[in-house]
Amino acid sequence: MTDTVSNATTGMRTSQRMLAHAWAFKEMKFALGVFLFLIVLAAVGPVIIPASAIDMNVGLRFLPPIFFEGGQWPHIFGTDQLGRDLFLRSLIGLRNALMLSVVAVICMFVLGCGLGIYAGYKGGWIDTVIMRITDVQMSIPVIILAITVLGMSRPTPFSIIMVLVIASWPVYARVARSVALAEKEKEHIRAARIIGAGDLRIMLRHMAPQILPPIAFVAVLDIARMMIFEAIFGFIGIGIQPPTPTFGTIISSGTQYLLNSWWITVAPGVLLAVTLTSLNLVGGVLERSRNHVLQGGR
Amino acid sequence: MTTRDVLQVSGLSIRNANLPKAAPVLQDVSFSAAPKSVVGIIGESGAGKTVLAKALVNWVASPLEISSGQLFFEGVDLLKQPAERFNAMRGREISYIGADPTSALDPTVPVGSQIVKKLVTVKPTLSKREAKEFVIETFQAVRIPSASKRFNDYPFQFSGGMMQRALIVDALVTNPKLLIADNITQPLDVTVAAQILRLLRQLQQDFETAIVFVTASLGTAVDIADKVLVMKEGRVVESGGTSGLLANPQDDYTKQLIHQVPDIWGAEPFHSEQIDEHPILSIRDVSKTYQLADPDVVFGKQAVQAVRGVSFDVRRGENFGVIGESGCGKSTLSRLLSALESPDTGEVLFNGTSLSSMSSKQLLNWRQKMQLILQDPYNSIPSYMTIGDIIAEPLRIHNLEKGNALWTRVKAVMTEVGLNLDLIHDLPAGLSAGQRQRVSIARALVLEPEVLILDETLSALDQVEQSKLLALFADINRRRSITCIYISHDLAMVRRICDRIGVMYLGKVVELADNESLFSKAGHPYTRALLSAVPVLEEKPFEESVYLLDGEPPDPINIPAGCSFRTRCPFAIDQCAQEEPNLEVYEEKGSAAACYVGYAKLP
Numbered sequence: 067m068t069d070t071v072s073n074a075t076t077g078m079r080t081s082q083r084m085l086a087h088a089w090a091f092k093e094m095k096f097a098l099g100v101f102l103f104l105i106v107l108a109a110v111g112p113v114i115i116p117a118s119a120i121d122m123n124v125g126l127r128f129l130p131p132i133f134f135e136g137g138q139w140p141h142i143f144g145t146d147q148l149g150r151d152l153f154l155r156s157l158i159g160l161r162n163a164l165m166l167s168v169v170a171v172i173c174m175f176v177l178g179c180g181l182g183i184y185a186g187y188k189g190g191w192i193d194t195v196i197m198r199i200t201d202v203q204m205s206i207p208v209i210i211l212a213i214t215v216l217g218m219s220r221p222t223p224f225s226i227i228m229v230l231v232i233a234s235w236p237v238y239a240r241v242a243r244s245v246a247l248a249e250k251e252k253e254h255i256r257a258a259r260i261i262g263a264g265d266l267r268i269m270l271r272h273m274a275p276q277i278l279p280p281i282a283f284v285a286v287l288d289i290a291r292m293m294i295f296e297a298i299f300g301f302i303g304i305g306i307q308p309p310t311p312t313f314g315t316i317i318s319s320g321t322q323y324l325l326n327s328w329w330i331t332v333a334p335g336v337l338l339a340v341t342l343t344s345l346n347l348v349g350g351v352l353e354r355s356r357n358h359v360l361q362g363g364r
Numbered sequence: 365m366t367t368r369d370v371l372q373v374s375g376l377s378i379r380n381a382n383l384p385k386a387a388p389v390l391q392d393v394s395f396s397a398a399p400k401s402v403v404g405i406i407g408e409s410g411a412g413k414t415v416l417a418k419a420l421v422n423w424v425a426s427p428l429e430i431s432s433g434q435l436f437f438e439g440v441d442l443l444k445q446p447a448e449r450f451n452a453m454r455g456r457e458i459s460y461i462g463a464d465p466t467s468a469l470d471p472t473v474p475v476g477s478q479i480v481k482k483l484v485t486v487k488p489t490l491s492k493r494e495a496k497e498f499v500i501e502t503f504q505a506v507r508i509p510s511a512s513k514r515f516n517d518y519p520f521q522f523s524g525g526m527m528q529r530a531l532i533v534d535a536l537v538t539n540p541k542l543l544i545a546d547n548i549t550q551p552l553d554v555t556v557a558a559q560i561l562r563l564l565r566q567l568q569q570d571f572e573t574a575i576v577f578v579t580a581s582l583g584t585a586v587d588i589a590d591k592v593l594v595m596k597e598g599r600v601v602e603s604g605g606t607s608g609l610l611a612n613p614q615d616d617y618t619k620q621l622i623h624q625v626p627d628i629w630g631a632e633p634f635h636s637e638q639i640d641e642h643p644i645l646s647i648r649d650v651s652k653t654y655q656l657a658d659p660d661v662v663f664g665k666q667a668v669q670a671v672r673g674v675s676f677d678v679r680r681g682e683n684f685g686v687i688g689e690s691g692c693g694k695s696t697l698s699r700l701l702s703a704l705e706s707p708d709t710g711e712v713l714f715n716g717t718s719l720s721s722m723s724s725k726q727l728l729n730w731r732q733k734m735q736l737i738l739q740d741p742y743n744s745i746p747s748y749m750t751i752g753d754i755i756a757e758p759l760r761i762h763n764l765e766k767g768n769a770l771w772t773r774v775k776a777v778m779t780e781v782g783l784n785l786d787l788i789h790d791l792p793a794g795l796s797a798g799q800r801q802r803v804s805i806a807r808a809l810v811l812e813p814e815v816l817i818l819d820e821t822l823s824a825l826d827q828v829e830q831s832k833l834l835a836l837f838a839d840i841n842r843r844r845s846i847t848c849i850y851i852s853h854d855l856a857m858v859r860r861i862c863d864r865i866g867v868m869y870l871g872k873v874v875e876l877a878d879n880e881s882l883f884s885k886a887g888h889p890y891t892r893a894l895l896s897a898v899p900v901l902e903e904k905p906f907e908e909s910v911y912l913l914d915g916e917p918p919d920p921i922n923i924p925a926g927c928s929f930r931t932r933c934p935f936a937i938d939q940c941a942q943e944e945p946n947l948e949v950y951e952e953k954g955s956a957a958a959c960y961v962g963y964a965k966l967p
Contacts, residue, residue, distance in 0.1 A: 254742040260702055261758040261807060262731040275748045
C-alpha cells in the first residue's frame with residue numbers, strides 16, 4: 067500500500083497531454099515507426115548479416131548495390147574500394163552516430179537545464195556569472211572548437227561527446243533559466259517554502275517537473291543536429307578513427323570514386339538522410355504539440 | 365408588459381448545438397425592462413446569467429445557438445432582423461459592460477482616444493475636438509480625477525476601478541436606451557464597487573437609460589435594482605419587485621440565496637474560548653519597502669512602501685483578522701509573518717524570539733509551528749504530485765514520520781479536513797477549488813502548527829464552500845488549540861470568525877479593535893467607509909451617504925504626508941496634513957484608532 071503511494075508520484079499531466087496530441091498525427095506514427103525500425107536494424111543487423119565491416123576482400127571491391135547489374139548477395143548496398151560490405155558499414159556508422167548523439171543530448175540537457183534552473187532560481191551574481199559563461203560559449207563556432215580540441219589529440223567517443231556538449235549546453239541553460247524565472251514566482255513554490263522545503267528540493271521536486279518536459283520535447287530535434295555534427299567531424303577526419311566506420315569517413319573516402327562507384331557515398335548518405343528525416347518529423351510534431359498544449363489546447 | 369418597455373424578452377431559449385440532448389443553457393426566459401428601470405439578474409455561477417446578458421447584444425457564439433424566443437427592443441423583434449441591423453444597434457442603442465475591464469480596452473491606444481473613436485463612428489457629424497471635449501466632460505461626470513490628463517493615459521495606467529469607470533463612459537457616451545452591466549463590480553474592492561454602484565444610480569437618472577444588471581451577489585442587486593430575476597440552471601425561478609421579493613420569497617432557491625447573504629450586524633460576534641493573555645506572535649514596528657525601477661529615470665529607483673511601521677500582538681488561541689482592500693500591504697505582511705521575506709526595520713517575535721535572529725536550522729524547525737495557507741487554489745498545489753504526496757511532503761521534509769506511520773498521519777489529516785481517502789493516489793487535476801483548498805489546509809495541518817495564517821484562503825471560493833470551510837476551521841479550532849490569523853478583504857467572514865481585527869490602509873494599521881467594537885463603533889473613518897460599503901440586506905449603522913469615499917487609495921510610491929488617509933477622508937482637519945496619527949485607545953475594551961478627529965467627534 068505504502069509503496070504504491072510513494073511510487074505513483076510524478077505522473078506529468080502536461081507532457082501526457084502533449085504525447086497524446088502528438089500521437090494523433092499520421093506522420094508521427096510513420097516517422098516513429100521508421101526510426102524504431104532503423105534502431106533495431108542498427109542493433110541486430112551487424113549480428114545477423116554474414117559479412118564483415120572491417121575485413122578487406124580485394125576480389126569483391128566496387129560491387130554495386132544488389133538492385134543493380136553485378137550486385138551480389140549479401141552485399142545489399144554493394145562494397146567499397148577495399149571490398150567491405152557497405153550496408154554493414156553504414157549500419158555500424160548509424161549505431162555509433164546514434165549512440166554519440168543521444169548521449170551528448172542527454173548530457174547537454176542535464177548540464178544546461180541544471181545550470182539554467184539554478185541560475186534562474188538563485189538569481190543575483192550566480193545568475194550573472196552563468197549567463198555570461200553562456201554568452202562566451204555561444205560566441206565560439208562548434209567547428210572551430212571541434213578542430214581545436216579533437217585535432218590536437220586522438221578523438222575518442224568521450225572527447226567528441228564533450229565537444230558537442232560544451233558547444234550546445236548554453237541554449238538549454240538559456241531556455242531553462244527563462245522558464246525558471248517565471249516558475250519561481252508561482253504560488254506553489256511559495257507554498258513549498260512555507261512547508262520548509264530547501265532550495266535543492268524546490269529545484270528538483272517543484273521546478274524541474276514543470277520546466278523540463280517541454281524542453282525535452284525540443285531536445286529530440288537536437289539528436290538529429292548532433293548526428294549531422296558527428297558526420298561532419300568524420301568527414302573532416304576528426305571523428306571516430308578508422309577502422310571503425312562512421313558516416314563521415316565512409317562518405318569522405320567515397321568521394322574519390324564518385325564517378326565510377328557513386329554508391330559508396332550515396333548508400334550511407336541515404337541511410338543518414340532517412341534517419342534525420344524521421345527524427346526531424348518526430349521532433350517537429352512533438353514541438354507542435356508542445357506549443358498547442360502550452361497555449362491551452364487539449 | 366406594455367409596448368413602452370425598452371426591452372421585452374419572451375420565451376428565450378439557448379442550447380448547446382454540440383450537446384443536443386443536454387438541458388438547454390437558457391430555458392424559456394421572459395422578462396421586460398421599462399425605461400429608466402434597473403433589472404437585476406442574479407444567480408450562482410453557471411446559472412446562465414452571462415449567456416443571457418450576451419444574448420441581449422446578439423453575442424451568442426457557436427456552439428451555443430438560440431433555439432426559440434423573441435427579443436423585442438422598443439417593439440421590434442431583434443431576432444427577426446438581419447444580423448447587421450442587430451449588430452448596428454450594439455454600442456449605439458444597446459451598450460454592454462463586462463466583468464473584466466482590463467481585457468475590454470486596447471492596451472496600445474490611450475483610453476480617451478478609444479472612446480472618441482467610438483463616439484465619432486456612431487455620430488459622424490461630431491468633430492474630433494467636440495468629441496474629445498464631450499468625452500472629457502463625461503470622464504468628469506464619472507469622477508475620474510484630472511480628466512483631461514487621464515484622457516491621454518493608456519489602459520495599464522488605470523486601476524481596475526478607474527478602468528471600469530472609463531468603460532461606463534464608453535458605454536454611456538452614445539446615450540443608449542439600454543445598458544447591460546455584466547458582473548461589473550465583481551473584480552473590485554468593496555468601497556470601489558459601492559462607488560461604481562452609486563455612480564450608476566446617478567448616471568441612470570441623468571441619461572435615462574434602462575439597465576440590466578447581472579450579478580452573483582444578492583446584496584449588490586438589491587442595492588441597485590427595482591426588479592430582480594432569480595436564475596438557476598438556465599431558468600428564471602422567480603422574479604418580482606425587489607422589496608416584495610425580499611420580504612416574501614416564494615421559491616426555495618430564492619429563500620436559500622437570501623439566507624446565504626451574510627448577516628453582519630445580526631450575527632453574534634465571535635469569541636474564542638481559550639485565549640492566553642501571553643502573546644504568541646508580536647509584530648514590532650515592522651516596515652517593508654520594495655525598490656522598483658523608475659520608468660522615467662535611467663537607473664532610477666522608486667520606493668514602494670508596502671508595510672509602514674505595523675505593530676500588534678496576537679495572543680495564543682485567538683483568531684486575529686487583518687482586513688483591507690487590495691494594495692494595502694496585507695499580503696506583504698503575510699510574507700513577513702511567515703518569514704518568506706524579512707522586514708527592513710522592526711522585528712517579528714514568535715514566543716519572544718525574533719525571527720531574524722534565528723539560524724536557518726531554527727527557522728526550519730519554526731516552520732513546523734507556523735503555517736501559511738495561500739489564496740489561489742489552482743496554483744498553490746503542484747499539479748504533478750498525487751494528493752497523498754502533497755500532504756506527505758512536509759512530514760518528509762521535517763523527517764517527522766516514515767513508512768506506515770507517515771501514511772496513517774496523512775490519512776488522519778485528510779479525514780479531518782473532509783477529503784475522501786480514495787483521492788490519495790489521484791493528481792489534483794480533477795479537484796474543485798474547495799477540495800484543492802482542503803489539500804492546502806491538510807498540508808499545513810499535517811505539521812500540527814501552533815499558528816496558522818490564512819491569506820485570503822477562502823476568497824476564491826463560492827459562498828457555500830466558504831461556509832463549509834469556515835465550519836471546518838471552527839471545528840479544527842476546537843479540537844486543536846491553533847492561533848489563526850485571517851488576512852482578508854471580506855468583512856462578513858472576519859465578523860464570523862475573528863476575536864480581534866486590524867484594519868490596514870496603505871501599509872499601516874489604522875484601527876485595531878475587538879470584533880464587537882469594530883463593527884458597532886468603528887473609531888476610524890476608513891473603517892466606517894468599509895462598513896458602509898458592504899453589500900448586505902440588513903440596516904447598516906454607518907450610512908453610505910455619510911461615509912462612502914470618493915476616489916481610490918493613493919499610489920504607495922507617493923504616500924501623502926501626514927495621515928495617509930486624509931486625501932480621501934471627508935472629515936480631515938488641518939492637523940491631519942502635518943503628522944501621522946498614532947493608534948489611540950478610544951474605548952474601555954482597548955480598541956484603538958489612528959485618527960486625529962477622534963471617535964467622539966465623528967458623526
